[in-house]
Amino acid sequence: MSKHIITDNNGGKWEVDNVLDTICKEKKHKLKLAEKFFHPVEKLKEFIYEFEKENLFYNFKEKITNNIIDNKFSIIAEIKQRSPSAGMIVNPSKYNPVDIAKIYENNKATCLSVLTEETFFNGYEIQIANIKNKKIKLPILCKDFFLTNRQVYSARSNGADAILIILAALSDRGADFLYELALKLNMSVIVEVHTVDEAKKALRFKEALIGINNRNLKTLETNINTTYEINNALVNHAGPLISESGIKTKEELLEINKKTKIKTFLIGESLLKDLEKNSIFSVL
DSSP: OOOOOEEEETTOOEEEHHHHHHHHHHHHHHHHHHHGOOOOOHHHHHHHHHHHEEEEOOOOHHHHHHHHHTTEEEEEEEOOSTTTEEEOOOOOOGGOHHHHHHHHHHHOOOOEEOOOTTTTTTTOOOOHHHHHHTOSSSOOOESSSSHHHHHHHHHHHHHOOOEEEEEEEEEEEEHHHHHHHHHHHHHHEEEESSSHHHHHHHTTTTTOEEEEEEEOTTOOOOOHHHHHHHHHHTTTOOOOOOSSSSSSHHHHHHHHHHHHHHEEEEEHHHHHHHHHHHHGGOOO
């Protein structure tokens, strides 16, 4: 089995067999170390109430669904400083999640995705709260490697409107628990798949958006054909489908739409590298 090289926030290089397994293992380790510093869940519920009181939660799924009904495209614009495969994407001296969110809002982005994993993406949940507190009125996906119920409460308590459930990272039972809790907290859920088998499993999540990740999280290789291969397995899903990762140009986006009818796209790196004049936003 070939090894894969990834980098962390400190410039360290990791030679791993399975990238997703490595990130999840590190996530579990970080969660364990931080347990004694966590707010109890009851306190998190108080923070959630404060966001509710200020009307700072928005319906992620509804906004995308309404665009589909109106035959419009949706772009979920991602905010992240780095990734384990690309390394640094945005110069640290210029990286300000609130400023990036404002640029996305000015360019008519439909929703935001904020990477909150710390070790490999240099993300933090507080970045979501900071965006919400600046009255940027876009629904926000907390994009992380969700493994525990407490992470769902924590995401919501920082202002997240949606969470990501990566089927490849969880047992069936674990995915079900996270999904049900998120719905209980009035959050939207993106269930992410990378294979046809995962797509078939995802069909049981009737209220979810389903994201087809063109990036293989085990190897970090990207292939747009993944969307084409998996789309047919999801034609009976009533909710929105999303093509994620690897979309570099407006032309690629339009080609995917032409072949699959998918109208929702999660895009990060290509937007971040050309924030001000990116032609992808012209489809909106």
